[in-house]
Amino acid sequence: xxxxLSAHTQIFPPLKNDLxxxxxxxxxxxxxxxxxxxxxxxxxxxxxxxxGDTKFFDTCKNPSLVCELTIQPVKRxxxxxxxxxxxxxxxxxxxxxxxxxxxxxGPVYADPIxxxxxxxxxxxxxxxxxxxxxxxxxxxxxxxxLDGKVPLFGFTGAPWTLMKxxxxxxxxxxxxxxxxxFLVEHPEASHQLLTIIKDALVRHLVQQIKAGAQIVQxxxxxxxxxxxxxFSKFELPVLxxxxxxxxxxxxxxxxxxxxxxxxxxDAHFAIEDLSHAGYDVxxxxxxxxxxxxxxxAGNNVTLQGNMDPVMLYAPKDEIRKGVKEMLAKFxxxxxxxxxxxxxxxxxxxxxxGVFVDAVxxxxxxxxxxx
Amino acid sequence: xxxxLSAHTQIFPPLKNDLxxxxxxxxxxxxxxxxxxxxxxxxxxxxxxxxGDTKFFDTCKNPSLVCELTIQPVKRxxxxxxxxxxxxxxxxxxxxxxxxxxxxxGPVYADPIxxxxxxxxxxxxxxxxxxxxxxxxxxxxxxxxLDGKVPLFGFTGAPWTLMKxxxxxxxxxxxxxxxxxFLVEHPEASHQLLTIIKDALVRHLVQQIKAGAQIVQxxxxxxxxxxxxxFSKFELPVLxxxxxxxxxxxxxxxxxxxxxxxxxxDAHFAIEDLSHAGYDVxxxxxxxxxxxxxxxAGNNVTLQGNMDPVMLYAPKDEIRKGVKEMLAKFxxxxxxxxxxxxxxxxxxxxxxGVFVDAVxxxxxxxxxxx
Numbered sequence: 228x229x230x231x232l233s234a235h236t237q238i239f240p241p242l243k244n245d246l247x248x249x250x251x252x253x254x255x256x257x258x259x260x261x262x263x264x265x266x267x268x269x270x271x272x273x274x275x276x277x278x279g280d281t282k283f284f285d286t287c288k289n290p291s292l293v294c295e296l297t298i299q300p301v302k303r304x305x306x307x308x309x310x311x312x313x314x315x316x317x318x319x320x321x322x323x324x325x326x327x328x329x330x331x332x333g334p335v336y337a338d339p340i341x342x343x344x345x346x347x348x349x350x351x352x353x354x355x356x357x358x359x360x361x362x363x364x365x366x367x368x369x370x371x372x373l374d375g376k377v378p379l380f381g382f383t384g385a386p387w388t389l390m391k392x393x394x395x396x397x398x399x400x401x402x403x404x405x406x407x408x409f410l411v412e413h414p415e416a417s418h419q420l421l422t423i424i425k426d427a428l429v430r431h432l433v434q435q436i437k438a439g440a441q442i443v444q445x446x447x448x449x450x451x452x453x454x455x456x457x458f459s460k461f462e463l464p465v466l467x468x469x470x471x472x473x474x475x476x477x478x479x480x481x482x483x484x485x486x487x488x489x490x491x492x493d494a495h496f497a498i499e500d501l502s503h504a505g506y507d508v509x510x511x512x513x514x515x516x517x518x519x520x521x522x523x524a525g526n527n528v529t530l531q532g533n534m535d536p537v538m539l540y541a542p543k544d545e546i547r548k549g550v551k552e553m554l555a556k557f558x559x560x561x562x563x564x565x566x567x568x569x570x571x572x573x574x575x576x577x578x579x580g581v582f583v584d585a586v587x588x589x590x591x592x593x594x595x596x597x
Numbered sequence: 598x599x600x601x602l603s604a605h606t607q608i609f610p611p612l613k614n615d616l617x618x619x620x621x622x623x624x625x626x627x628x629x630x631x632x633x634x635x636x637x638x639x640x641x642x643x644x645x646x647x648x649g650d651t652k653f654f655d656t657c658k659n660p661s662l663v664c665e666l667t668i669q670p671v672k673r674x675x676x677x678x679x680x681x682x683x684x685x686x687x688x689x690x691x692x693x694x695x696x697x698x699x700x701x702x703g704p705v706y707a708d709p710i711x712x713x714x715x716x717x718x719x720x721x722x723x724x725x726x727x728x729x730x731x732x733x734x735x736x737x738x739x740x741x742x743l744d745g746k747v748p749l750f751g752f753t754g755a756p757w758t759l760m761k762x763x764x765x766x767x768x769x770x771x772x773x774x775x776x777x778x779f780l781v782e783h784p785e786a787s788h789q790l791l792t793i794i795k796d797a798l799v800r801h802l803v804q805q806i807k808a809g810a811q812i813v814q815x816x817x818x819x820x821x822x823x824x825x826x827x828f829s830k831f832e833l834p835v836l837x838x839x840x841x842x843x844x845x846x847x848x849x850x851x852x853x854x855x856x857x858x859x860x861x862x863d864a865h866f867a868i869e870d871l872s873h874a875g876y877d878v879x880x881x882x883x884x885x886x887x888x889x890x891x892x893x894a895g896n897n898v899t900l901q902g903n904m905d906p907v908m909l910y911a912p913k914d915e916i917r918k919g920v921k922e923m924l925a926k927f928x929x930x931x932x933x934x935x936x937x938x939x940x941x942x943x944x945x946x947x948x949x950g951v952f953v954d955a956v957x958x959x960x961x962x963x964x965x966x967x
Binding site for chain 1: 771774777778780781782821822824825826827863865866882883884885886889905906907908910911915919922937941
């Protein structure tokens, strides 16, 4: 595969809407910016049409299709950011796991990690541009195509969440507690595996930024099940390393750092720690209490979230009411509106439009009063 | 089925170890009492031997087998309570749902609730002694057999958790968000369904206490996924009703109330509210932070929990260390030690022994210093 264009050897169009970037940096915003996790996805008829029968990973590997899918929600809604269409599970593949089949809800691995010895099967020194160049190519292409309308997100899964997939083979069926059990039974191998994954995803984030990603999010979808003890021992240290190492590596190649978001789902016990972990933004799921989270996080970090995705099944007036209550709790500054998790696949797209527009109009009203 | 013996028409043996009862009532305990969720279960070889090929619900319906299974962990470990071997899913059956098959990990319903109209299929006025008499018979028999060694727990599932099973048919496979979606799309029918379930389980708790249960626990295993907004709107009111109505109904038949525990898994946002909801004890899962929970709960409620069940896969010294840290955080008073969720099925029974004995010895040491 050809090396991706570097964002920094070419001129990208100037950014017209920098609300998300400003909010992430703690700068004043005239209205609350909003985007939605999985906004490029199955709930959109145009997504289904463009994707057709293409398999999930084949879609991820097709830069022009990725570009089209990424931009679809930006065309349809007034969202303030795009997020590259990709998957957190590209990293285990790059590390050497193979996919037995891909039923459409995530890959089933032929060779999940079962014991410490299995770590030897991994290839930590894979050539990242060779393995994941399709992501960077798609990012550069999409950023050009967006023409500065909104900033483009890159992303990655967090080490624990990827470790869980690699051990529990999540898409093959429930294996609850298997990965947590591995932590307890094999603490040394666990640290080693988390470090291997961390190193890979640091490289992946740096490459995404180099290719044109203007902000990045780390998804720790299974952080909550660690609880405070295992989280502090195993995951928090590598999450801190990610934030620091990405900045260091960018500096070494003379690229400006971009804002970083950590979304550790259900890890309410970690909000305070995460707000001092080197990230600009802490993402919250719908189980978090906004005002309580703000108290724990302090005022030097931006919060993102957190309406329950099922609220988009409610009547439109209820959605607006929910947005109003959410904004009243978060306030309009140091805040990026989002759902508390990915938009659900059978959501009525019009209801996402109601959500997005309500965030804009209510927050403008609130700012006018201030 | 014959009406169960009433605890209050016969003389039960005097209770020798009332540590759990005293802790629940906020009375001083010389050592921290301990029991474990699912302590009667598949991790015990004697359980597998006694149960043999008997199907799960057939086991629940066999009072002498239930009695044997309930007492097994009391014989093997120094636990300070027994909990009747039964299942939270006896209530949906009593309400009229039918089981298509029972693969051993929970029943698959032939007729889950799909829409508000389906509520008409339920039979809220079922004869409780006819439908669930086997539970009460087992309780009376077990309390006699325990001979006052430790108190006997009764229990029930909470309304939301049972509603989720009735809508999502959890054991048939994952249907995430389906029940939460029902709440949002059909709020009136949801309140109605939760009330139907609540009324049934209030009757079930009263009958269990009448039959001899000396303390009861309400399991809200899926409370966390509600988040603070849906929890406050739908579940908290019915949980409060349960605590009040059980006491009122007992009073009406001249029976002393017993301590009540609410275990709302992952509902960390609700700890403060639950500590004022009419329960004597708030149970905590392993995601909760003991000292933070105590601050939220205040000092008028007992806390229970919360070691991560996977910690019982650790080496014995690590288990002891974990117990020591847990006790240091909870203190020795107004506290009942437990795991943060049910013991896992392939746990080494010896490790549960280590856990139980460590709670006793460390807490005695701590009390000696006080």
